[in-house]
Each structure stands twice: as structure tokens, then as C-alpha cells.
Amino acid sequence: MLTGKAKIDFETWYLKMLRSKPEIQDRYWDENLLSFFWNSDDTIRNAYVFDWLESVKIYANHYAITSILYGYEVNFWGIQHINTDAIFNTRNKAVTSAIKKANEIYNTTH
Secondary structure (H helix, E strand, O other): OOOHHHHHHHHHHHHHHHHOOOOOOOOOOHHHHHHHHHOOOHHHHHHHHHHHHHHOOEEEEEEEEOOOOOEEEEEEEEOOOEEEEEEEOOHHHHHHHHHHHHHHHHHHHO
């Protein structure tokens, strides 16, 4: 999902965000919180990754195309605008592709 500097910076952001919650604060070790996150369902992981991406000004948009073809397309804006011109037959494939491309963008620009 995330690799290199993107993974390190995401984990730093995620732990800081969790530690700001009164119910979490310093009650758990970092390793446990990160293990719980990385072993969570795709929906939960994707939501937090997209929140982090927006916090670093990388905006990924995946949306349904319903006019001629049925599918999902992914576009990015922020650091740079990228239209992938790829159509995915499931939302999950579009989200996975968006995160993979955003990871690449982050690791090459930070």
C-alpha cells in the first residue's frame, strides 16, 4: 500500500492523530497501534490514507463513469494534476490504483 518515505510519514501522522484523542493518548505502544491499523479492513485503511494524502496536498479523486462506459476513473490534483486515463471495473481497483500512484507521487516529491 504505502512504501518508503510515504509509509514513514503516514505512520508519524497517524500516531500523532491517534495520540491526540483522549481515549488513546499514551495508553498503547506505537507498534500495537500500527499493527492494528495495517491489519484493519481495506475500507478503514483507505480512509486514513486518503485523509493523510489530503493533509500533504495530494488529492485523489475516484469516481464512477456512467455515460458510455461503466467503471471508475482516478484523477489527482494538488502537487500536480494527473489524469490516469484508466478505467477500472470496480471501485476497489480504482482506490488501490489511486493509493499506489499517490505513494509514487509522494515518494518522488518529498
